[in-house]
Amino acid sequence: MLREEEDKSAIAYLIFLLHVKFEKGPLMILQVRGLNRCFGQLAAIKDLSFEVEGGEIFGIAGPNGAGKTTLFNVISGTLRGSGEIIFDGVNINGLRADQICHKGVARTFQVPQLFSSMSMFENVRVGAHFGVVGGRNERKNISEVINFVGLEGKEKAACATLNTLDQKATMLAAALATKPKLLLLDEPMAGLSPFAIRQFLTLFQRINNELGITLIIIEHRMRVLTELCHRLMVLHNGQKISIGPPKEVVGDKRVMEVYLGVSHA
Numbered sequence: 001m002l003r004e005e006e007d008k009s010a011i012a013y014l015i016f017l018l019h020v021k022f023e024k025g026p027l028m029i030l031q032v033r034g035l036n037r038c039f040g041q042l043a044a045i046k047d048l049s050f051e052v053e054g055g056e057i058f059g060i061a062g063p064n065g066a067g068k069t070t071l072f073n074v075i076s077g078t079l080r081g082s083g084e085i086i087f088d089g090v091n092i093n094g095l096r097a098d099q100i101c102h103k104g105v106a107r108t109f110q111v112p113q114l115f116s117s118m119s120m121f122e123n124v125r126v127g128a129h130f131g132v133v134g135g136r137n138e139r140k141n142i143s144e145v146i147n148f149v150g151l152e153g154k155e156k157a158a159c160a161t162l163n164t165l166d167q168k169a170t171m172l173a174a175a176l177a178t179k180p181k182l183l184l185l186d187e188p189m190a191g192l193s194p195f196a197i198r199q200f201l202t203l204f205q206r207i208n209n210e211l212g213i214t215l216i217i218i219e220h221r222m223r224v225l226t227e228l229c230h231r232l233m234v235l236h237n238g239q240k241i242s243i244g245p246p247k248e249v250v251g252d253k254r255v256m257e258v259y260l261g262v263s264h265a
Protein backbone atom coordinates (compact mmCIF):
# COMPACT_ATOMS: atom_id res chain seq x y z
CA MET A 1 0.00 0.00 0.00
CA LEU A 2 1.22 3.46 -0.79
CA ARG A 3 2.18 5.67 2.16
CA GLU A 4 -0.59 8.18 1.35
CA GLU A 5 -3.25 5.42 1.37
CA GLU A 6 -1.97 4.13 4.71
CA ASP A 7 -2.29 7.63 6.16
CA LYS A 8 -5.83 7.95 4.81
CA SER A 9 -6.98 4.62 6.29
CA ALA A 10 -5.36 5.49 9.65
CA ILE A 11 -7.27 8.79 9.71
CA ALA A 12 -10.50 7.01 8.75
CA TYR A 13 -9.99 4.53 11.63
CA LEU A 14 -9.36 7.38 14.06
CA ILE A 15 -12.58 9.12 12.96
CA PHE A 16 -14.42 5.80 13.41
CA LEU A 17 -13.07 5.44 17.01
CA LEU A 18 -14.04 9.01 17.88
CA HIS A 19 -17.52 8.38 16.44
CA VAL A 20 -17.92 5.22 18.59
CA LYS A 21 -16.76 7.09 21.71
CA PHE A 22 -19.18 9.97 21.24
CA GLU A 23 -22.06 7.75 20.15
CA LYS A 24 -21.75 5.48 23.20
CA GLY A 25 -20.62 8.04 25.78
CA PRO A 26 -19.10 7.02 29.12
CA LEU A 27 -19.87 3.58 30.56
CA MET A 28 -22.47 3.85 33.33
CA ILE A 29 -22.08 1.26 36.08
CA LEU A 30 -25.32 2.35 37.80
CA GLN A 31 -28.48 3.84 36.32
CA VAL A 32 -31.34 4.66 38.69
CA ARG A 33 -34.57 5.50 36.88
CA GLY A 34 -37.84 6.72 38.38
CA LEU A 35 -37.14 5.23 41.82
CA ASN A 36 -39.78 5.56 44.57
CA ARG A 37 -39.97 4.27 48.14
CA CYS A 38 -42.67 5.16 50.68
CA PHE A 39 -43.06 4.43 54.39
CA GLY A 40 -46.82 4.71 54.85
CA GLN A 41 -47.73 8.27 53.78
CA LEU A 42 -44.08 9.39 53.76
CA ALA A 43 -42.33 9.36 50.39
CA ALA A 44 -38.68 8.79 51.40
CA ILE A 45 -37.57 8.62 47.73
CA LYS A 46 -39.57 10.40 45.04
CA ASP A 47 -39.14 9.70 41.33
CA LEU A 48 -35.36 9.73 41.61
CA SER A 49 -33.16 9.30 38.54
CA PHE A 50 -29.37 9.56 38.27
CA GLU A 51 -26.40 7.72 36.81
CA VAL A 52 -22.93 6.85 38.10
CA GLU A 53 -20.03 6.32 35.74
CA GLY A 54 -17.72 3.30 36.14
CA GLY A 55 -14.59 4.36 38.08
CA GLU A 56 -16.22 7.43 39.59
CA ILE A 57 -16.22 8.61 43.20
CA PHE A 58 -19.78 9.91 43.49
CA GLY A 59 -20.88 11.83 46.59
CA ILE A 60 -24.38 12.12 48.06
CA ALA A 61 -25.27 14.88 50.52
CA GLY A 62 -28.49 16.20 51.98
CA PRO A 63 -30.07 17.11 55.31
CA ASN A 64 -31.17 14.53 57.89
CA GLY A 65 -34.11 12.50 56.61
CA ALA A 66 -33.40 13.39 52.95
CA GLY A 67 -33.57 9.70 51.94
CA LYS A 68 -29.84 8.96 51.54
CA THR A 69 -29.73 5.75 53.61
CA THR A 70 -33.08 4.61 52.17
CA LEU A 71 -31.54 4.96 48.71
CA PHE A 72 -28.61 2.70 49.72
CA ASN A 73 -31.05 0.22 51.30
CA VAL A 74 -33.04 0.01 48.08
CA ILE A 75 -29.96 -0.24 45.80
CA SER A 76 -28.40 -2.97 47.99
CA GLY A 77 -31.67 -4.94 48.29
CA THR A 78 -32.39 -4.59 52.01
CA LEU A 79 -35.54 -2.60 51.13
CA ARG A 80 -37.80 -2.79 48.08
CA GLY A 81 -38.54 0.24 45.91
CA SER A 82 -40.35 0.75 42.61
CA GLY A 83 -38.48 1.87 39.51
CA GLU A 84 -35.36 0.65 37.74
CA ILE A 85 -31.89 0.09 39.21
CA ILE A 86 -29.61 -0.96 36.38
CA PHE A 87 -26.25 -2.24 37.63
CA ASP A 88 -23.70 -3.28 35.02
CA GLY A 89 -26.49 -3.40 32.42
CA VAL A 90 -28.89 -5.58 34.49
CA ASN A 91 -32.01 -4.44 36.41
CA ILE A 92 -31.26 -5.56 40.00
CA ASN A 93 -34.39 -4.04 41.56
CA GLY A 94 -36.30 -6.84 43.30
CA LEU A 95 -33.29 -9.13 43.76
CA ARG A 96 -32.31 -10.23 47.29
CA ALA A 97 -29.42 -8.49 49.09
CA ASP A 98 -27.14 -11.55 48.72
CA GLN A 99 -27.89 -11.79 44.98
CA ILE A 100 -27.07 -8.09 44.52
CA CYS A 101 -23.85 -8.57 46.50
CA HIS A 102 -22.86 -11.50 44.27
CA LYS A 103 -23.32 -9.25 41.24
CA GLY A 104 -20.72 -6.87 42.68
CA VAL A 105 -22.44 -4.30 44.95
CA ALA A 106 -21.15 -4.03 48.53
CA ARG A 107 -21.98 -1.54 51.25
CA THR A 108 -21.04 -0.29 54.68
CA PHE A 109 -23.57 0.94 57.25
CA GLN A 110 -24.08 4.27 59.00
CA VAL A 111 -23.96 2.44 62.36
CA PRO A 112 -21.28 -0.32 62.27
CA GLN A 113 -22.96 -3.72 61.78
CA LEU A 114 -20.46 -6.17 63.25
CA PHE A 115 -20.54 -9.38 65.29
CA SER A 116 -19.06 -7.84 68.42
CA SER A 117 -17.95 -11.04 70.19
CA MET A 118 -16.29 -12.43 67.05
CA SER A 119 -12.73 -11.57 66.03
CA MET A 120 -11.97 -8.94 63.43
CA PHE A 121 -10.73 -11.70 61.06
CA GLU A 122 -13.98 -13.68 61.45
CA ASN A 123 -16.04 -10.57 60.74
CA VAL A 124 -14.16 -10.03 57.49
CA ARG A 125 -14.63 -13.74 56.66
CA VAL A 126 -18.42 -13.33 57.07
CA GLY A 127 -18.22 -10.56 54.43
CA ALA A 128 -16.26 -12.83 52.08
CA HIS A 129 -18.87 -15.59 52.50
CA PHE A 130 -21.77 -13.21 51.87
CA GLY A 131 -20.08 -12.35 48.57
CA VAL A 132 -19.35 -16.10 48.00
CA VAL A 133 -15.65 -15.48 47.53
CA GLY A 134 -14.43 -18.48 49.65
CA GLY A 135 -12.28 -21.06 47.86
CA ARG A 136 -8.69 -22.25 48.30
CA ASN A 137 -7.20 -18.76 48.63
CA GLU A 138 -9.77 -17.52 51.13
CA ARG A 139 -7.34 -16.84 54.02
CA LYS A 140 -4.96 -15.08 51.64
CA ASN A 141 -7.75 -12.92 50.18
CA ILE A 142 -9.01 -11.97 53.62
CA SER A 143 -5.48 -11.13 54.82
CA GLU A 144 -4.98 -8.97 51.73
CA VAL A 145 -8.03 -6.80 52.44
CA ILE A 146 -7.11 -6.59 56.14
CA ASN A 147 -3.64 -5.34 55.17
CA PHE A 148 -5.15 -2.98 52.60
CA VAL A 149 -7.26 -1.17 55.21
CA GLY A 150 -4.35 -1.13 57.70
CA LEU A 151 -5.72 -3.57 60.30
CA GLU A 152 -2.89 -6.13 60.16
CA GLY A 153 -1.89 -7.40 63.62
CA LYS A 154 -5.43 -6.99 65.02
CA GLU A 155 -6.93 -10.12 63.41
CA LYS A 156 -7.63 -11.89 66.73
CA ALA A 157 -9.11 -8.92 68.58
CA ALA A 158 -12.83 -9.18 69.37
CA CYS A 159 -14.66 -6.45 67.46
CA ALA A 160 -16.17 -5.05 70.68
CA THR A 161 -12.65 -4.20 71.88
CA LEU A 162 -11.71 -2.23 68.74
CA ASN A 163 -11.94 1.57 68.66
CA THR A 164 -14.40 3.36 66.34
CA LEU A 165 -11.83 3.80 63.55
CA ASP A 166 -10.88 0.11 63.58
CA GLN A 167 -14.53 -0.98 63.70
CA LYS A 168 -15.26 1.15 60.66
CA ALA A 169 -12.15 -0.24 58.93
CA THR A 170 -13.37 -3.79 59.74
CA MET A 171 -16.72 -3.06 58.11
CA LEU A 172 -14.85 -1.67 55.09
CA ALA A 173 -12.61 -4.78 54.92
CA ALA A 174 -15.70 -7.05 55.13
CA ALA A 175 -17.25 -5.14 52.21
CA LEU A 176 -14.01 -5.31 50.18
CA ALA A 177 -13.76 -9.05 50.88
CA THR A 178 -16.87 -9.55 48.72
CA LYS A 179 -14.79 -8.27 45.76
CA PRO A 180 -17.23 -5.52 44.71
CA LYS A 181 -17.29 -3.43 41.54
CA LEU A 182 -19.42 -0.81 43.31
CA LEU A 183 -19.05 0.12 46.98
CA LEU A 184 -21.70 2.14 48.83
CA LEU A 185 -20.33 3.98 51.88
CA ASP A 186 -22.93 5.41 54.31
CA GLU A 187 -21.31 8.22 56.32
CA PRO A 188 -18.11 6.20 56.83
CA MET A 189 -16.32 9.10 58.53
CA ALA A 190 -19.03 10.11 61.03
CA GLY A 191 -17.60 10.38 64.53
CA LEU A 192 -13.96 10.21 63.42
CA SER A 193 -11.20 12.67 64.39
CA PRO A 194 -9.80 15.00 61.69
CA PHE A 195 -6.64 12.80 61.59
CA ALA A 196 -8.69 9.62 61.09
CA ILE A 197 -10.81 11.34 58.43
CA ARG A 198 -7.63 12.14 56.49
CA GLN A 199 -6.52 8.48 56.73
CA PHE A 200 -9.89 7.31 55.42
CA LEU A 201 -9.86 9.84 52.57
CA THR A 202 -6.51 8.44 51.41
CA LEU A 203 -7.86 4.89 51.79
CA PHE A 204 -10.96 5.65 49.66
CA GLN A 205 -8.77 7.17 46.94
CA ARG A 206 -6.61 4.01 46.97
CA ILE A 207 -9.69 1.75 46.80
CA ASN A 208 -10.80 3.72 43.76
CA ASN A 209 -7.38 4.03 42.05
CA GLU A 210 -5.63 0.78 42.94
CA LEU A 211 -8.59 -1.62 43.13
CA GLY A 212 -10.62 0.11 40.39
CA ILE A 213 -13.79 0.13 42.52
CA THR A 214 -16.52 2.72 41.87
CA LEU A 215 -17.52 4.49 45.10
CA ILE A 216 -20.75 6.18 46.15
CA ILE A 217 -20.28 7.96 49.45
CA ILE A 218 -22.86 9.61 51.71
CA GLU A 219 -21.33 12.41 53.74
CA HIS A 220 -22.59 15.62 55.36
CA ARG A 221 -19.40 17.68 55.14
CA MET A 222 -19.32 19.44 51.78
CA ARG A 223 -15.59 20.17 52.13
CA VAL A 224 -14.81 16.44 52.43
CA LEU A 225 -17.06 15.61 49.46
CA THR A 226 -15.55 18.37 47.34
CA GLU A 227 -12.04 17.07 47.99
CA LEU A 228 -12.86 13.41 47.34
CA CYS A 229 -15.59 13.23 44.70
CA HIS A 230 -15.71 13.61 40.93
CA ARG A 231 -19.44 14.47 41.09
CA LEU A 232 -22.02 15.18 43.78
CA MET A 233 -25.77 14.83 44.14
CA VAL A 234 -27.80 16.59 46.82
CA LEU A 235 -31.09 15.09 48.00
CA HIS A 236 -33.88 16.89 49.84
CA ASN A 237 -37.17 15.26 50.85
CA GLY A 238 -36.32 12.24 48.70
CA GLN A 239 -35.73 14.33 45.57
CA LYS A 240 -32.60 15.31 43.65
CA ILE A 241 -32.12 19.05 43.94
CA SER A 242 -28.67 19.27 42.35
CA ILE A 243 -26.13 17.04 40.56
CA GLY A 244 -22.80 17.77 38.89
CA PRO A 245 -19.15 18.65 39.56
CA PRO A 246 -18.57 19.61 43.25
CA LYS A 247 -17.91 23.30 42.54
CA GLU A 248 -21.19 23.69 40.63
CA VAL A 249 -23.25 21.82 43.24
CA VAL A 250 -21.78 23.74 46.18
CA GLY A 251 -22.56 27.01 44.36
CA ASP A 252 -26.10 25.92 43.40
CA LYS A 253 -28.70 28.31 44.84
CA ARG A 254 -31.08 25.46 45.80
CA VAL A 255 -28.29 23.66 47.66
CA MET A 256 -27.33 26.79 49.58
CA GLU A 257 -30.96 27.39 50.54
CA VAL A 258 -31.88 23.84 51.47
CA TYR A 259 -28.68 22.17 52.60
CA LEU A 260 -26.56 25.01 53.93
CA GLY A 261 -29.49 27.07 55.21
CA VAL A 262 -28.48 30.21 53.29
CA SER A 263 -31.37 32.32 52.02
CA HIS A 264 -31.14 34.07 48.66
CA ALA A 265 -34.49 35.78 48.92
Ligand SMILES: Nc1ncnc2c1ncn2[C@@H]1O[C@H](COP(=O)(O)OP(=O)(O)OP(=O)(O)O)[C@@H](O)[C@H]1O
Binds near residue numbers: 039042063064065069
Ligand atom coordinates in the same frame (compact mmCIF):
# COMPACT_ATOMS: atom_id res chain seq x y z
N1 LIG B 1 -37.83 1.78 58.18
C1 LIG B 1 -38.43 2.96 58.18
N2 LIG B 1 -39.71 3.09 58.58
C2 LIG B 1 -40.34 4.29 58.54
N3 LIG B 1 -39.76 5.44 58.13
C3 LIG B 1 -38.48 5.36 57.74
C4 LIG B 1 -37.75 4.13 57.75
N4 LIG B 1 -36.49 4.38 57.29
C5 LIG B 1 -36.43 5.70 57.04
N5 LIG B 1 -37.60 6.29 57.29
C6 LIG B 1 -37.93 7.70 57.10
O1 LIG B 1 -37.60 8.02 55.75
C7 LIG B 1 -36.98 9.30 55.66
C8 LIG B 1 -35.61 9.17 55.07
O2 LIG B 1 -34.78 8.51 56.00
P1 LIG B 1 -33.25 8.16 55.70
O3 LIG B 1 -32.76 7.36 56.85
O4 LIG B 1 -33.16 7.55 54.36
O5 LIG B 1 -32.60 9.62 55.70
P2 LIG B 1 -31.06 10.04 55.60
O6 LIG B 1 -30.96 11.01 54.48
O7 LIG B 1 -30.21 8.84 55.55
O8 LIG B 1 -30.89 10.83 56.98
P3 LIG B 1 -29.62 10.94 57.96
O9 LIG B 1 -28.74 12.04 57.39
O10 LIG B 1 -30.21 11.34 59.26
O11 LIG B 1 -28.94 9.61 58.03
C9 LIG B 1 -36.98 9.87 57.09
O12 LIG B 1 -38.11 10.68 57.23
C10 LIG B 1 -37.08 8.62 57.96
O13 LIG B 1 -37.71 8.91 59.20
Ligand SMILES: [Mg+2]
Binds near residue numbers: 068069110
Ligand atom coordinates in the same frame (compact mmCIF):
# COMPACT_ATOMS: atom_id res chain seq x y z
MG1 LIG C 1 -28.73 8.08 56.78
